[in-house]
Amino acid sequence: MSIKEFVKRHQGMRDERIVAETNKIYKKGFLALTFGLLVFFTYDTMRSQVAFVNGLSDTVEVSLSLMILYAWLFVVVLACALASTLKGFVDDGRFAETDYFPAGYFALWSFCAALGSGFAVALLRALAEFELVGASGIMWAADAVLGFSFSILIFLACYANFYLAFRAAKRRRETLALRFED
Amino acid sequence: MGGTKNVRLKVARVESGLSQADLASAVGVTRQTIGLIEAGGYNPTLNLCITICKVLNKTLNDLFWEERE
Numbered sequence: 001m002s003i004k005e006f007v008k009r010h011q012g013m014r015d016e017r018i019v020a021e022t023n024k025i026y027k028k029g030f031l032a033l034t035f036g037l038l039v040f041f042t043y044d045t046m047r048s049q050v051a052f053v054n055g056l057s058d059t060v061e062v063s064l065s066l067m068i069l070y071a072w073l074f075v076v077v078l079a080c081a082l083a084s085t086l087k088g089f090v091d092d093g094r095f096a097e098t099d100y101f102p103a104g105y106f107a108l109w110s111f112c113a114a115l116g117s118g119f120a121v122a123l124l125r126a127l128a129e130f131e132l133v134g135a136s137g138i139m140w141a142a143d144a145v146l147g148f149s150f151s152i153l154i155f156l157a158c159y160a161n162f163y164l165a166f167r168a169a170k171r172r173r174e175t176l177a178l179r180f181e182d
Numbered sequence: 183m184g185g186t187k188n189v190r191l192k193v194a195r196v197e198s199g200l201s202q203a204d205l206a207s208a209v210g211v212t213r214q215t216i217g218l219i220e221a222g223g224y225n226p227t228l229n230l231c232i233t234i235c236k237v238l239n240k241t242l243n244d245l246f247w248e249e250r251e
Contacts, residue, residue: 016226018215
């Protein structure tokens with residue numbers, strides 16, 4: 001008997017409702033945790049850069065433990081994206097399994113992501129400046145330009161990612177359909 | 183709880199002389215899940231519907247099919 005079977009046998013039957021509810025709870029937790037880590041990483045990066053620009057630090061340093069955390073977050077998010085693509089979808093809305101690429105829908109999502117991240121970057125940069133050099137040291141215009149540039153980058157990255165993932169998922173759906181055909 | 187109450191399930195269970203806990207135990211879920219299905223608060227999977235039907239000796243139509251009004 002494998003360890004998996006042993007654990008399963010001792011767990012007994014699992015209530016499907018509890019499993020479903022637990023999954024929903026953990027989904028929200030995963031999203032909140034990912035969001036929090038992204039905010040933390042962004043703020044940490046901004047803080048290091050502001051310290052360097054203002055001569056408070058000689059280098060823009062990132063500790064090994066933080067780099068491991070960065071890498072771990074990247075791997076986990078990538079694994080989730082790959083897992084859903086392998087199942088044949090990139091979204092759980094009404095365009096989840098359409099034959100054509102829903103350009104407007106994904107443009108809207110990319111725009112929302114770009115807007116949110118652009119604002120977040122500008123605000124976190126301003127916050128880092130406030131923390132390190134005070135209110136007079138906040139460069140609002142520069143922060144806004146940085147946020148705007150970042151949002152354009154995020155928009156393009158998100159849209160390209162959605163397009164490539166959609167194509168990969170569609171190919172995967174076709175493979176799965178062939179497998180389950182009579 | 184946005185679903186419709188499943189009175190037929192409740193009636194069938196009572197007719198079989200089972201409590202919610204008995205039925206829950208027989209189909210491998212918790213008593214709360216049976217309570218929620220009867221109250222319309224949980225939409226069970228087809229597998230669970232079939233298991234419930236087998237335990238209560240009913241068909242899916244008897245317990246879960248809703249006629250159009």
